[in-house]
Amino acid sequence: MRRVSIPYDRTVLEAEIDERNFLGCFESALPAAAADQAAAVREALDRPVGSPLLEELAAGRRSAVIIASDHTRPVPSRILMPQLLERLRRGSPGIDVTILIATGFHRGTTRRELVEKFGEKIAADEKIVVHDSSDESMLTSLGTLPSGGELVINRLAAETELLLAEGFIEPHFFAGFSGGRKSVLPGIAARRTVLANHCSEFIQSPYARTGNLENNPIHRDMLFAAETAKLAFIANVIIGRDRKIVRAFAGDPVAAHAEGCGCLRRFAGVAVPQADIVLTGNGGYPLDQNVYQAVKGMTAGEAACREGGVIIIAASCSDGHGGESFYRNLAEAASPEELLARVAAVPRGRTEPDQWEFQILARILSKRKVIVVTRDCDHRMLERMHLSAASTLPEALGMAYALLGPEAKVAAIPDGVSVIVNPSRCL
Template sequence: MSVTAARPAAILGGPGETLTEGEVDAFVRRSLETAGLDGRSVCVIVPDATRSCPLPLLLKAVHTALTGRVSKLTILVALGTHAEMTESQLAAHLGGPYPGVTVLNHEWWKEDTFVDLGTISAERVGEISNGLLHKAADVKLNRAVVEHDVALVVGPVFPHEVVGFSGGNKYFFPGVAGQEVIDLSHWLGALITSASIIGTPGNTPVRTLIDEAAALIPSDKLALSVVAQSGTNALHAIAFGDTISSWQAAAAVSAETHIRYLDKPVRRVVSLMPSRYQDIWTAAKGFYKVEPIVADGGEVIIYSPLVTELAAMHPEIEQIGYHCRDYILGHWDQYRDAHWGVLAHSTHLRGAGTWDPVNGERCRVDVTLATGIPEDVVRRANLGYLDPTGFDVTQYENDPDTLVIPNAGEILHRLR
């Protein structure tokens, strides 16, 4: 039996709307009950805790709709290369309990996690990237996805620094993918630059790359794509369809919901980071989402005193440091053997800039950390430092040249 998914996606809600829990529950149940899933095995791919999303509400509705109807139900947490979630963290994040359901972390650090789906040729990568990259993409994916008949993505859509808007097939790549395609896709985004790609509607080159990788997945692919009210458990909209049509519908709502426009640039932004970002690897979203509104020579301060390390799972960033794209390319012989995903993170946080052998590196915006990371570590990484213990947010709130953003990291800020 084949899965029947609405084309175009079915959608409930929209910009400016707030859905009730009852409306969300009914939409999820109705969508899944008519999707042709009876007797099939289903792998539900969900985000980790670094995104705003009422996941317990959604998963309870999924569980109710599918229990007794599907042959097997598994929940797979799309960590990408983030830290493993503990049992207590999973319980809080997912809700439940869900009798008869297997819950898995994406164990990206284990080679036997993956199956090889094939290769996207160097020639095709060159076409997709408009000539920026000519390297084959080895496509490896968590075996749990391909060992189920159906892969059901459940998660939010936000503006994203690598792909344009998150969601859809991005939950496979990089969510539960192997290192090779993660590195290639992130470095392609870095070559384009975060400021150029973030919040870009439609198919960016990185989106095209991950959609082509997803086409190699033998399982049927469906998605419940949601547009969350940032920092809350409320939803503006929810869409159901295949992983492309559902994402497109949610991304259109996200573009009207998650982007704030300013009339002129500001000299300084203070991003107050919520606790869901536990290192700079994730808290760097406080820079990505505001870089476009900062004046040349301005500053972004990331305030997160509970953060004590740059990257829990990627300590090599301490040696690489943070540099603009042109600096990395100018020192390619030094960096080419590092994980390209780490290099991409380096350039994304340092932002736009230039480098040449005579004048050195000149970045457009200063980046300052007011965190629990030691000053020597911060400065060695080519970032500015502020002591968080003496940080007075009211001083910045009273400064007309400074924009203070609470719950930073999800809402993109742009100039009109």
């Protein structure tokens, strides 16, 4: 028997799988965190990819905007931001710097969260503006995206003399990777621009998948937005499960991001044999607090599980479904297939909030059964969303074997949000 552990909330759930069923356990191979976090960033800034030094870019500039991730992203800003500020002022001592919080579609970051993110000194001494995607007074139009949607971003970013961004790179389930150009779109874009970019047509694209940028229509719009906004420099990091920096990349927004994505792909890529049953998780707390977030881990199961198979995901979902629109659209649908057909008919300009999330879950459910393993969430609610539920991994495995037979092959992907399944598909 092989024992498998899956992160769940702040602990793990375990199960034993017979050797005759077990295909293997597949995890990312991220190296240990850098011994000196600040030095890793400093070295990246000293040797920028495809770009002059940041202090050289700043020379003669009167203003700069640094786009910073918001409270929902574990970017180590306490390490990144002081170095960016110091180099800007080294290059142009009198430069007027604004830190613009890239909230995207999220709520505004609070004062307390700014202190937690940057530390008391930066939160108190620096000019910080929190982006609001619905506040038209903050926004300005820069034209039209390749998709046809209007490109509207924060006016501060559009009008500054030097635009740069901090961020981190991780696998993303429809943009391919986070980081780089995502600081602009969706980070500091208008609500209507984000919705146009996340349209059903693009989410449906086979290229809008984890680890893939080539021919990805969502990435194409994002890249265009960053270039049009004149994003000039990025400082991005890869972080481990302990949220410490593993690698740092700085320089040209396209070249530095590409180097970071290539590095992460080497570490996070896992070749998983096609399985009848995939056992996975969403990384535990805080990523497994609701069904909405757990969809990300399910996409790793989708990539590894055959059609007609079963995805078992361990996720606490202690906060429930994670979004009323997300829940309602699934619960009110006669079937996942019916919901998919309805979403497919929604034009680019009529995308509704959370549409992409229930579209992806419906896509998964239309081809595979999903069993959510949770002790902290109402099983009846999950069933109304066309999901199945179990309280333990052995119980879920028993349900899957009952459906597929005792010889069904099982692959384990303990942390579905940290891997890129089958890297040969990632162009």
